[in-house]
Amino acid sequence: MLSRIAESLFWIGRYTERADGTARIVDVLRLQLLEDPAADEGAVAHTVLSVIMGLPHEGPVTYDDVGASLVFDRANPSSVTGAWFAARENARRARETLSTELWEGINTTWHRWNGFGRGMVTERHLSWVRERAALVSGIADSTMSHDEAWDFLVLGRSIERADMTARLVATGGFPRGGAPWSVVLSSCGAQQAFMRSQRGLLSDERAAAFLVLDREFPRSVFFSLLEAERRLEALSPPQTERIGVSDEARRQLGRVRTSLEYRSTAEVIADLPAQMRRVQSAVTAASSAIASRYFQSGPLPTWTKDVG
Template sequence: MLSRIADSLFWIGRYVERADGTARIVDVLRLQLLEDPAADEQTACTMVLRGIMGYDEVGEVDYEGTSRTLFFDTANPNSVTGSWHAARENARRARETVSTEMWEAINTTYHRFNSFTRGPATQHHLGWVRERSALVDGLADTTMSHDDAWDFLVLGRALERADMTARLVATGASDFGPGWGSVLASCGAQQAMLRTMRGVVTDRTAAAFLTLDRRFPRSVIAALREAEERLTVLSPDKDRVGFSDEARRILGQARTSLEFSNPDRVLHDLPDRMQEVQQAVVDASDAIGARYFMSAPVQEWTGEIL
């Protein structure tokens, strides 16, 4: 496969998942302010922009301004608008590889999203973005051959999902963050959590579920494992000692440091552990770019604190 095509597919997966994850983070903020009238809006918005999304300069902010920045800011490549624009551009470059249905879904989403009124992000906006992201993911899985092209797309999706879930978990672990119920709802994990825990939900079990559960596809562990599997398929490692794939080594270390640690210790140091996951995603993305996408620089988050 051409390097530029693999690069585009990788970033389609990342940007579609980034749009979904950013919408979920904004939804956490919305639910927090809605369910807790005593919550300080300035503090909550600052925590999301600076602590979770990594913006260095944050002045006086409220929900309307925060949602505009994360949702409708066309100059921000990490906003939902910017993510859909980047996903569309990458899909256009890989037009001969992605399926017709997938291209139409991405193109239609981009144009319809641009027709929205640029106001505070509402429940309708947030839900629509999540539905469209799920549609694109479903079309990729059902209308593309599961070959190298699909592997690169899913690899990007898995890396971005690990990063975004780590950010969401960090909001729940923050002293000024929303309750774990809001975080679970934003991850679409409420029903799965209730079934797994037989209806007993505590802060500890919610954090453990989103971080360490191997069967919930949005957990940090599951996303890291999926990324590892895609890398293994793309380049089976036949070395008898060590790994020649640097990205796979980085992700394996991040996963095993969570999976084989005492759960109580992981949950006790949750913000630091989630920061480590985010750094591992950045390092793995750099390694993947160096190995497979030598023709172009690796695209990264801008302004994030690591």
């Protein structure tokens, strides 16, 4: 496969998931402000922009500012609009490899999203983004052959999902100050799955552990990291080295995954903010390693610069 096509497929997966994950993060803020009238809107909005999403913002910040930056700003590839635009551009470049249904799904999503117009971010905006991202991912899984093209797309999706879930988990507060864990679960689409697995017993520690460590929930950090490793294994030649792992991306992801898997749950929860930062660092390092190994040389797309 041409490296430019592989790169486009990888970023289709990432940007589709980024639109979904960013919408979920904004929804956490929306629900937190609705459920807790005493919440400091400025402080919470600043946390979402600066701490969670890494977008410095001077002066007072409001929910509308978060919406303008993370939902409607086309120049920001971390925003919903920027992510959909970048996903469509990458799909256009890889159109000969995508199924017709997948191209139409991405293209239609972009044009319909523009029809919403700019304004205050509502639940309608955010739920529509989640539905379309799920639709695009489902079309990819059901209409593409599960060959290396699909592997690159799912690899991008899984790496981005691990990063975005880590950011969502970071919005939950221990012992207080962050979003209620019921809100974080709901925004992750994990409420029912969590209640079933925990027999209705909700606690902060259980919710955090579920979103980070659960082996069967597809949006957990652990599940996403493991799926990314599986796609890398499928793309790599058989392991011939007797010592170590030559694939730097697999090494980065495997190391952070095992650091979560083989520590006690209590240790992971006690060190949760630092653990989530390590996950994000590993995802960044793995993305760089993937670009170096499989893609054309050039600047790696980041959270603050558009794709070259």
